[in-house]
Amino acid sequence: MTRRVAVVGGGLSGLAVSFSLLRRAERDGLGIDLSLWESETRLGGKIATLSREGFRCETGPNGFLDNVPQTMEMVEELGLGDRLLRSSDAARRRYIFSGGRLRALPEGPAAFLRSDLLSLRGRLRIVGEYFVPPRKEAADGEDETVASFIRRRLGEEALQKLIDPMTSGIYAGDPETMSMASCFPRVVALERQYGGMIRGMIAKQKEARAAGQKRAAGAGPGGTLMSFENGLQEMIDTLAAVLGDRRHTGAPVRSLTVTGEGKDRQYELAFADGSKVSADAVILAVPAYEAARILEGAASEAAERLRDIPYSAVSIVHCGYDMKNTGRDLDGFGFLIPHAEKRRILGSLWTSSIFRNRAPAGKTLLTIMVGGARDPRTPLLDEAELHRVVQSELRATMNQQAPPDFSRITRWEKAIPQYLVGHEKCLREIEERTRRLPGLFLIGNAYRGIGFNDCIKAALQIAPRVIEHISSTSPL
Numbered sequence: 001m002t003r004r005v006a007v008v009g010g011g012l013s014g015l016a017v018s019f020s021l022l023r024r025a026e027r028d029g030l031g032i033d034l035s036l037w038e039s040e041t042r043l044g045g046k047i048a049t050l051s052r053e054g055f056r057c058e059t060g061p062n063g064f065l066d067n068v069p070q071t072m073e074m075v076e077e078l079g080l081g082d083r084l085l086r087s088s089d090a091a092r093r094r095y096i097f098s099g100g101r102l103r104a105l106p107e108g109p110a111a112f113l114r115s116d117l118l119s120l121r122g123r124l125r126i127v128g129e130y131f132v133p134p135r136k137e138a139a140d141g142e143d144e145t146v147a148s149f150i151r152r153r154l155g156e157e158a159l160q161k162l163i164d165p166m167t168s169g170i171y172a173g174d175p176e177t178m179s180m181a182s183c184f185p186r187v188v189a190l191e192r193q194y195g196g197m198i199r200g201m202i203a204k205q206k207e208a209r210a211a212g213q214k215r216a217a218g219a220g221p222g223g224t225l226m227s228f229e230n231g232l233q234e235m236i237d238t239l240a241a242v243l244g245d246r247r248h249t250g251a252p253v254r255s256l257t258v259t260g261e262g263k264d265r266q267y268e269l270a271f272a273d274g275s276k277v278s279a280d281a282v283i284l285a286v287p288a289y290e291a292a293r294i295l296e297g298a299a300s301e302a303a304e305r306l307r308d309i310p311y312s313a314v315s316i317v318h319c320g321y322d323m324k325n326t327g328r329d330l331d332g333f334g335f336l337i338p339h340a341e342k343r344r345i346l347g348s349l350w351t352s353s354i355f356r357n358r359a360p361a362g363k364t365l366l367t368i369m370v371g372g373a374r375d376p377r378t379p380l381l382d383e384a385e386l387h388r389v390v391q392s393e394l395r396a397t398m399n400q401q402a403p404p405d406f407s408r409i410t411r412w413e414k415a416i417p418q419y420l421v422g423h424e425k426c427l428r429e430i431e432e433r434t435r436r437l438p439g440l441f442l443i444g445n446a447y448r449g450i451g452f453n454d455c456i457k458a459a460l461q462i463a464p465r466v467i468e469h470i471s472s473t474s475p476l
């Protein structure tokens with residue numbers, strides 16, 4: 001018997017789970033009537049590649065690391081393997097704006113010891129991490145902020161100059177409020193398992209060598225940044241094509257109601273235009289605040305906790321220049337700025353140096369990130385004012401004197417979910433409060449991983465549970 005599955009939200013998470021469900025149904029001969037409902041008139045959510053005047057501008061992520069097999073397998077299954085575009089080797093060089101100038105982020109331990117990014121004292125404090133005992137509470141899994149963990153293990157200077165910009169680069173967040181366990185779980189695991197970060201990395205190297213591998217799966221991301229020839233939009237378009245007429249855009253879901261019990265349980269989605277759709281299973285692949293709105297009637301206590309996951313505002317400003325007017329050699333990935341520098345941008349990617357075809361010949365493209373948890377106002381400035389702020393910041397940080405020949409702004413008022421201290425506890429409560437609604441699934445970047453790869457991994461993990469649910473409740 002055919003079972004109806006409704007996916008709400010057509011960002012990467014919703015598209016990936018739909019793809020996985022359709023593949024499984026095809027492989028196992030299951031009858032699934034899948035439909036995907038997206039409020040906007042286009043699919044992709046935060047991901048879109050805009051081609052303007054020969055520039056390719058990403059509105060959200062610029063790429064994904066190739067070290068997550070699930071993503072690479074999905075790329076192959078979609079027939080996109082030969083469309084992959086690898087970032088340039090130069091993009092491995094990253095800069096931090098510190099003490100009024102750009103300084104290269106050291107690439108290995110020896111370079112780190114020679115680098116002047118941190119004072120000698122700050123560098124020795126990091127080396128001394130080896131001798132810092134693990135936190136007593138670490139064993140029972142109690143959460144702490146990113147700032148507290150890093151201060152404790154690596155010292156104040158490493159927090160301010162290295163981890164603070166990294167936290168704003170990935171999460172647009174504030175290390176003083178973010179959860180270490182939810183934002184950097186692999187680092188926390190090193191302390192729990194081996195007593196410290198350096199001890200853990202040494203142990204992992206040894207384990208890898210013993211297993212005959214060249215490189216240990218450490219605490220850092222590793223991998224190479226990838227995209228597609230025409231940007232990440234290619235992945236969205238291909239996933240959308242697989243869905244065919246099962247996808248419905250311009251269809252905002254307003255609420256969900258539940259009828260019946262056990263095998264008779266049905267979910268009904270109500271849309272803004274008053275129409276309704278029933279399903280045996282529903283996957284909410286929308287931001288947490290939208291999931292809260294949809295679940296207000298059916299699971300108000302879960303909705304309450306979903307609302308506790310805040311989002312930071314970010315604007316992405318693209319600026320294109322004539323190569324001869326570019327303020328400095330764009331010999332790397334770009335730079336991030338520690339909060340202590342008191343600048344008004346989070347940093348800039350040197351996009352045309354990362355991927356070879358993002359700007360027309362003779363031009364360069366920068367992607368500037370503005371906003372984050374500690375600066376909710378700047379990303380929402382009016383267009384002229386935002387451009388003015390960005391130009392002035394680029395002058396101060398990377399000597400970009402000439403104005404851009406091309407520019408465009410993407411605003412995300414609710415860009416990136418913030419995993420605050422206690423995030424995992426919040427997720428467990430949401431799970432408990434939705435347990436009486438089997439057949440309802442929540443996925444997306446608000447929960448256990450905010451990145452492109454995390455969304456794919458979560459979608460692939462949930463697909464078999466959806467199949468199990470609809471198989472177990474299928475009438476004989």
Ligand SMILES: Cc1cc2nc3c(=O)[nH]c(=O)nc-3n(C[C@H](O)[C@H](O)[C@H](O)COP(=O)(O)OP(=O)(O)OC[C@H]3O[C@@H](n4cnc5c(N)ncnc54)[C@H](O)[C@@H]3O)c2cc1C
Pocket residue numbers: 008009010011012013014037038039040043044045046047059060061062063064251252253254285286287290294314316412415416443444445446450451452453455
């Ligand atoms: C500026 C920015 C930069 C980023 N950079 C990186 C990066 O470099 N690397 C990386 O790995 N990740 C990055 N990310 C994160 C990555 O983009 C996201 O994790 C991922 O795209 C989230 O996908 P999603 O499907 O979970 O959510 P979304 O993309 O938010 O999709 C949710 C979808 O649900 C729809 N929706 C909402 N409400 C309803 C409703 N009521 N009814 C129907 N549909 C609804 C929305 O319109 C949207 O299409 C970045 C994100 C941003 C914003």
